Structure formats: C-alpha cells, structure tokens
Amino acid sequence: MVPQRPKAFFTSLPGLLFSEWLWRSCSSPRLSLAKSEVAAMNKRLVTLSLILVAVAAIIGFVPLQREVPLKKPFSAFPLQVQGWVGKDFGFDEVILDKLKVSEYLSREYVKPPHRVGMYVGYYTSQREGAQIHSPKHCLPGGGWLIVSEQRRSAELTGFGKVDYVESVYQKGGEKEVIVYWYQMKDSTVTGDYGLKLRMILNSLRYQRNDGAFIRLSAPVQGTDQETVATLRNFMQEVMPLLKEHLPD
Incomplete structure (x- = not known):
C-alpha cells in the first residue's frame, strides 16, 4: 500500500x-x-x-488514509424539518472544482419570516488540494466585513456537544449571522490549527482523516441576538438528522 x-x-x-x-x-x-x-x-x-x-x-509512513463514505447520501436529507421547508441550491462546476468536495448539501430553509442557509461539505479523505476550506478565506473577498466573532458551545439533544464559531458579518446595509464548525469523526473543531491537528491525530490512530465543514447562516431580522436565537433553534432541529448521515 x-x-x-x-x-x-x-x-x-x-x-x-x-x-x-x-x-x-x-x-x-x-x-x-x-x-x-x-x-x-x-x-x-x-x-x-x-x-x-x-x-x-x-x-508519511502511515498506510494510505482510507476513504470513509457517508452513512446516508445528503440527497436523502429531509426537505421538511419541524415546519422548515428547504430548497436545494447547487454549485456550478467552477466552484465545485475549487472545493474538491466529495459530497455536499446546499439548501435554504424557510419558516416565515425566517430564512436559514445550510451548507455541509463532506470529504471522504482530505489530501493536498482537496481539503476543508475556511470561510474566512471566502467572505472578506466577497465584500463582507466581520463585525463580531465568538467561540461558543452547545449541548444538542440527539447529537451531543458542539463547539462552534458564531460570527456577524456586514456588507453595506446587510448583516448576516454565521455559525460554523469542522466535524472530524466524533469531534467538533473551531480553528484551522485545531483542524490540522485533528487530521494528524485521526490519521495516526484511525488511518482516516475524513471531515465535514458545517455552516449555517441567516440574514439579520430584528436584532443580531434574535437572529442568533433562530440559528440556535435551527441547529437543535437539524443536527440530530444530520448525525444519521455523518460517519461515526
């Protein structure tokens, strides 16, 4: 090998x-x-x-990292969740060529008056040129400026503990709350250094470095905190379902 x-x-x-x-x-x-x-x-x-x-x-002397597929394809993820109705938004070939993602879920869920964007990019095995991309490399280039950023933790029923980054971005008169983290096997990681370290540890221990980038976003309606509360509630509703797809 x-x-x-x-x-x-x-x-x-x-x-x-x-x-x-x-x-x-x-x-x-x-x-x-x-x-x-x-x-x-x-x-x-x-x-x-x-x-x-x-x-x-x-x-360099560990056997080739094995590819770990999803337990269930993202296409089977429900479009209706606790009153939220989802719609798929695919990426064009140019974006997919940059992401090099194995499978992805890109949807907008609506429960009037709220809207939440959900993106999950999964990599069966991460390697040079095909790795999880940090959102910090994308949003500033699109004209979005960070207003605030905090690291938080939440205990989600049916999923477990999640460590995540909660950020507020602004572009002109628009504001958006973004929640994201990296899912590495049964661990959640919030930083790029932590992601690299977890890849190394999983490679050594399990001969696998598969991982997912999970991102939820919502345009600010009312106050920032009201939008944050909407995202946190959405997390609780969708993450137990997503757990059925992600490998153990």
Missing part, C-alpha cells in the same frame, strides 16, 4: 506555526526591549513546531 506523504511544510500546521514564529521574530517591536522574553517565546514556538514536524513526518 502506498504511504501518504506529508503536506508541503508551509501549508501544514508546523509550517504555519513556524511562519508565525518567523514573523514575530522579525517584526516584534519588543525585541530590543525584552530580548529574553521574546527568546523564550520563540524557543517554545520552535520546540512545538519541531514536535509537529516530527508527527507530520510519521504520517
């Missing part, structure tokens, strides 16, 4: 940490004032980077 090689260094977690260390070393205004403190911080970052480089190298 052909081993899976580590990703390019500067796109891996160790590479990202090393880049951050290098940037801090070159640009920190405190360098001349507190050299010992900066040196200690740099030493910690270098040590962590070296450890993660070693772990990433080990993955």
